[in-house]
Amino acid sequence: MSTPHPLRIGNFSGFYGDRASALREMLTGGELDVLTGDYLAELTMLILARDRLKDPCAGYARTFPRQLEDCLGLAHERGVKVVTNAGGLDPAGLAAAIRELADRLGIPVTVAHVEGGDLTAAHPGTLAAHAYLGGFGIAACLQAGADIVVTGRVTDAALVTGPAAAHFGWRPEEYDRLAGAVVAGHVLECGTQATGGNYAFFREGDVRRPGFPLAEIHADGSSVITKHPGTGGFVDVGTVTAQLLYETGGARYAGPDVTARLDTVRLSPDGADRVRIEGVRGEAPPPDLKVGLNRLGGFRNEVVFVLTGLDIEAKAALVREQLGDALAKSRPDDVRWELVRTDRGDADTEETASALLRLVVRDADERVVGRALGGAAVELALASYPGFHVLSPPEKASPYGVFEDVYVPHGAVDHVAVLSDGRHVSVASPQETRPLDDVPEPPLPEPLPPGPTRRAPLGLVVGARSGDKGGNANVGVWARSDEAWRWLAHELTVERFRLLVPESRDLPVTRHPLPNLRAVNFVVEGILGAGVAARHRFDPQAKALGEWLRSRHLDIPEMLL
Structure with a gap:
């Protein structure tokens, strides 16, 4: 039996409010098999919940049907599947709206959706409580022939792992392959952040209008991150590293299908605007599912x-x-x-x-x-x-x-794929799980030999990308050469971080070295209070925390400058 061709899967939305024309740009820019649109963040779920209080039919991202009306015929003509979490709190409602749209336009597409993660009734006092589901519900919809798949609160990476599992026929226990798709999905999920958007070294390319990214995923789980020819922005090891560090923590990146080991990721250039991702190892997922609770504070x-x-x-x-x-x-x-x-x-x-x-x-x-x-x-x-x-x-x-997280066993959620003919296909819970134990700190490189230093901004020699997870913030810092990594690995300790970021001095701070990426990732607990919706801080999502860190001055070896 021949190996299926690599899956070309692109992204056209990284958040609710992203570039409206991106769906058409991706459909007309080059060959694709699947397009994914990510609309949901912790804050988005709260926005949709408040919208639903005013209008029971307002639980999904209203911008997506407008985008689709302009492009549904084009997607059908080109044979491109569309997978999106724009369903928010009401994936069934969005699926019905898309069917009505397709009937009105006379375009014969099949629409399926994924449901089962809504646990609001089990958490009184919340506006919305939703489990983060995995990708196998999406896979079931695609394997049944769906052209468009709508979900609610799945993990961002599930929008990629689902199509990959369907295309290659991966089984739930093929952890390394699934983990490779999770890493590719994490790079794609925020759209143009992988192609030069919000990038520390943005002056190295033309980022006035970055193109959206795509991944060529192979049967073994490896992938190449790239973009359509002629589109703006750029893809290199740095832009991919930055996005890999975004909103992550330690070496184990947990999800409902698999735990991906970020410490095994290997990146390498693969030509102009192409970066290869390989070597990713996976483990059984944790025994519990994350549930995001949104309530009025x-x-x-x-x-x-x-x-x-x-x-x-x-x-x-x-x-x-x-x-x-x-x-x-x-x-x-x-x-x-x-x-x-x-x-x-x-x-x-x-x-x-x-x-x-x-x-x-x-x-x-x-x-x-x-x-x-x-x-x-x-x-x-x-x-x-x-x-x-x-x-x-x-x-x-x-x-x-x-916003806050709670956790429930996999069996507490009825993960269901609802096919276009109304049939319900149950998605089984993982047969094997593994607790999220800490990974022992890896060996660090030899420090640089002593030499002359100069007082200068940290950002002259390292990049950074920061973001939020509930009330916590992460700051990923990476070096761009082996010599800079030898210095960074020993210089930017937790103690040094606390001195450079005084807000963190009385908070728990954890450092996670990732030598394959020449990076250290810091997690600062509680710096964002009760999360972005509470607007506890001047920068409530810690978007610029990494750039502030890069602007701080310290003694840097002159050989690096």
């Missing part, structure tokens, strides 16, 4: 005072004192002041002479938040520091969400 409001010119610290102190009585009377649960020194001396514009003083209040009671910031801040307009003004007046208190 309370209400928040904020006001940003603009402080211009001289005496910035004194002006900030005056405002804090003037609002002290109002805050003491209303007593909100959480009051946060933050002075952002964007000002500089002898500035030639008013904006660059100004600093920002941000006040955020939170409370479970909407009225408390309203009293805390309602009239009190506005009443200072003629009675406070010279040059008083705010970016915008306080508005009504707005609700904010809280």
